[in-house]
Amino acid sequence: MKLYYAPGACSIGIHLLLEEIGKPYEGIAVNLREGAQFKPEFTAVNPKSKVPTLVRDDGSVLTEYPAIAYWLARTNPFANLLPDNIDLQARVLELTDYCVATIHMQGFSRIFRPSNYAPSAADEDAVKARGKEIAEKGFAVLNEALAGKDYAVGSFSIADSALFYVEFWSKRVGIALPANCAAHLERMLARPAVQRMLKAEGLA
Ligand SMILES: N[C@@H](CCC(=O)N[C@@H](CS)C(=O)NCC(=O)O)C(=O)O
The missing domain is CATH 1.20.1050.10 (Glutathione S-transferase Yfyf (Class Pi); Chain A, domain 2)
Structure with missing residues (x-):
């Protein structure tokens, strides 16, 4: 898995969930101040030009904080990130x-x-x-x-x-x-x- 993040941006929340889960992942910093989110290297991954962006092991891309957090919780039940109730x-x-x-x-x-x-x-x-x-x-x-x-x-x-x-x-x-x-x-x-x-x- 790869997480595109920007230091101190809202992606810190997803970044900490990956640390809670503890599986290996690659963190890739995107420099929002320099406009890296609008460059072709990034828009080819996420045309919305936003972090957090998660690239899953099958290569598919997931965006939007709640969707990423929910998917991480459901696919890693051992980490107890979502209550059963x-x-x-x-x-x-x-x-x-x-x-x-x-x-x-x-x-x-x-x-x-x-x-x-x-x-x-x-x-x-x-x-x-x-x-x-x-x-x-x-x-x-x-x-x-x-x-x-x-x-x-x-x-x-x-x-x-x-x-x-x-x-x-x-x-x-x-x-x-x-x-x-x-x-x-x-x-x-x-x-x-x-x-x-x-x-x-x-x-x-
Ligand atoms: N609705 C998006 C919001 C993501 C978002 O706004 N991320 C900001 C960083 S906190 C961003 O990438 N901004 C890019 C920019 O300002 O150009 C989500 O829930 O993931």
Whole structure:
């Protein structure tokens, strides 16, 4: 298997799941700042120009965070990345989608790439501020979901990898995490798989 990732990007969540699973894989860094995602070498693999991108052992390519995380969990049941209970599985998908589709794509995307949302450069500060509001509201929701739990649905699952990457980004943009999210981030940082991933990406 090959994981195309960018250091510190949302792909950190998939990268840590591969470390949790512990099977051999190749990590290939894509330099988003230099535009490597738009070069033919990468678009031949993923025409969406996005990481994470997973190339499976049969050569087929899987994209989109929730799909990759779900496939990794289902094909590696020994790693216990998805609970057996269907109701809890639905909660895992609900939280994963909220992190990716709302907190990341609507919140952090506005903060990291305001020009994609602003009609002119003069509007960019307002776009960033709106992104911060969306992310902060998202963390308030996650904080409630984490109340009384070590992990998103009790035991560790793919949802925690998605929570982790948005929590990890919070420091970068000056968002103070509410208490349960801050404790969850610390708990995640204490996992050996997360430490291995951070070292591999030069973020430790
Ligand atoms: N919906 C995609 C989002 C992936 C995404 O936005 N990845 C960002 C990095 S966090 C990216 O590759 N951006 C490329 C760019 O900014 O040009 C997913 O769930 O995987």
